[in-house]
Amino acid sequence: MRAILKEGRVNRNIYVLLGLIMNICLGSVYSWSVFRKPLEETLDLNATQSGLPYMFFLVFYALFMPIAGRYIDKYGPRIVAIAGGTLVGIGWLVAGFSDNLLMMTIGYGIIAGSGVGIAYGVPIAVSTRWFEDKKGLAVGLTVLGFGMSPLVTAPIARRLITYFGPFVTLRVLGIIFFIVIVSLALFLKFPNQNMRRKNKEIIKETNSFTRNFTPSEMLRTSTFWYLWLCFVIGTFSGLMAIGISSPVAQEIVKLTPEMAALSVSIFAIFNGLGRPLFGFLTDKISPRYAALIDFAIIFFSSLGMLFVKEGSKVLFIIAFSMLWLSLGGWLSIAPTATAKLFGLLHYSKNYGFLFTGYGVGAVLGNLISGSVRDIFGSYVFNFYITSMLSIIGMIIAFYGLKQLRKS
Template sequence: MTKNHPGNFVTNKSRYVYILLGLIINLCLGSVYSWSVFRKPLEQLFKLSATESSLPYMIFLVFYAILMPLTGRVLDKFGPRMVSILGGILVGIGWILAGFSNGLIYLILGYGIIAGTGVGIAYGVPIAVSAKWFEDKRGFAVGLTVLGFGMSPLITAPIARKLIEMYGPLLTFRILGVVFLIVIILLSIPLKFPFREVTTDEGFKIKKDKLSYSSSEMVKTKTFWALWFCFVIGTLSGLMAIGISSPVGQEIIKLSAEAAAASVSVFAIFNGIGRPFFGWLTDKITPRFAAIFNFSLMFLASFGMLFAKEGMTLLFMITFSLLWLSLGGWLSIAPTATAQFFGTIHYSKNYGILFTGYGAGAILGNLISGKIRDIFGSYTFNFYITAILSIVGILIALFYLKPLINQK
């Protein structure tokens, strides 16, 4: 506090606890990225095709994306604590119900719809909290907050794999569901938005954000649609890679199930690193050039996978690490760009609307990857598509992803 203005603002130190809380909550929510570990056991248990085994994951991501904009409209009204607790309850219930499935329909209902809805409700809460507490370093703070979501498979994939070996996939769903239920609820209790001015790490008060684009104003701008299409491309390629990581490792590179699961944990590190790294990069070089760099990495990774064959473990590790890194980057570029381009006053609603691009990417990515595997008998053909899309993304970012000038 200052001598002249006691009580007008809170110090910078106390706000860092919200990054830690958000990181751990996202660690639970991000367990969806471990889905590839469940696919083979579920295919064997319920006699599912590659397309069918991708459906619970796809539906999860769809409901996750649909609920984001809806939650953004009520977050400021009900506050982050209540919204996050509600999301945590649904996440836990969804995983537990998936554990009592006797076929694909019940997996979709429990895991896909209920748990996906829970993540859609809870996911945006820690991001909005960090964005409002750290207006002086939004990209880096948001990146650290969502680090847990990207790093989740590093912890949840090997744990899930071990539990599946011991108890099977269904009991594993139940065990993890109970854990997520308890952890998310407990860590949601301290969440709140700042109600006074906050200081930077240097002790200066953050200036009030003058940008104030409402949702209706935002969607009328070229910048929004450029950002939305870039988000679709980035998430389509990244989510496709995440959903097929373990199967590609086993079917193309001929890794064992254990080695493929271990590789998912390694990829999760890059997904996690991509979030604070691209958040920091977006602060430094603008969303436009951060996006171009991201798509360039995606192109190199996709091109490399076109030459992947049995035994090329190093190539597999490098290319998929880059794809996971790129997806992690978009989960920082998109929210940071939303705040930079359109302000933080309507941030919860605005980012919720932008996040529908994630849903579009999830649907297209999973449908494409499963269908191509079923039709051509290999996942390799997916990477022709992601290579082309990354070039399209570079062009969109280069010509249209610019700050708004009299676009209202």
């Protein structure tokens, strides 16, 4: 494989494929809802407590994105991805050997979450550099694996949990993820100047109206904060839905645990498809209008969930598929908008700062969804919140996400 990747003979599409496979491992967090019921029974947890490892995972994932962004250019994609993959494996193993909520949260939430935060931005940065002429589509295809991960990992985890329990499952998956991520990281690299010059005219054309903002300059623009708020709202709705998918299927629609896990796999398809779809839309119709479409999807999906009851399988699957798709959409809109609005020169650092919005959305979505379930006895009341937030998001996107021109 090294011979295939030698400079001058390289097919740049290989980097999208490598990133996609890495993201299948990194995106296994979206299968967490499969673990919730078994852990609630094994460790005697309530709905809020069983969501804490997931919440901490997403928080540390978001916190380490800007930190890692500072080192991708300095040390190169391989070293950063290997460091992240190593932490991912260690974190899953620590969780697998834990016997209480605290150790589970430290292992899965803090250590593995930090590892994903370090590794996640690497394949995105690599794809962005190799496809400066098609940033949105390339990023969308690269992170397709993150969204599609539950299609692979949820049924595997469900089967392993059935036979061996949740803790052995965590250990087995941790070892697999470590081997795959570290192995693929060895082949990641940025294009050299000769390769980049081949796209010089296209790059010049696609960036002719974009100024390269430094992080400090970007943070002083109102456009960044409007984009950040939109990202918070989009991730709040999507991550909340992902975290409660299996419990909602079992408690409200009355699906079996196996059918609930299967539904998570179906949702993962839409999460994955949302990434290239909205990457393409962000390229073609601008971040503003891509965001408006995404928020409209959240609104109508939330509205549909208000009518879901026992036996409403079709409506539940449609609504949750669209909510998962909306999150996939935002995880393409956000990085592509960062490159389009603030330039490519400081992209890794700039997107790292924007990604803190993901952490805020994760914390709020998890705490509120669990609290609503514990207080009102049902997850369905969460969808009144997401429907209202989607309207606010549409207003912010329409008035705030404007293309910044070179001065």
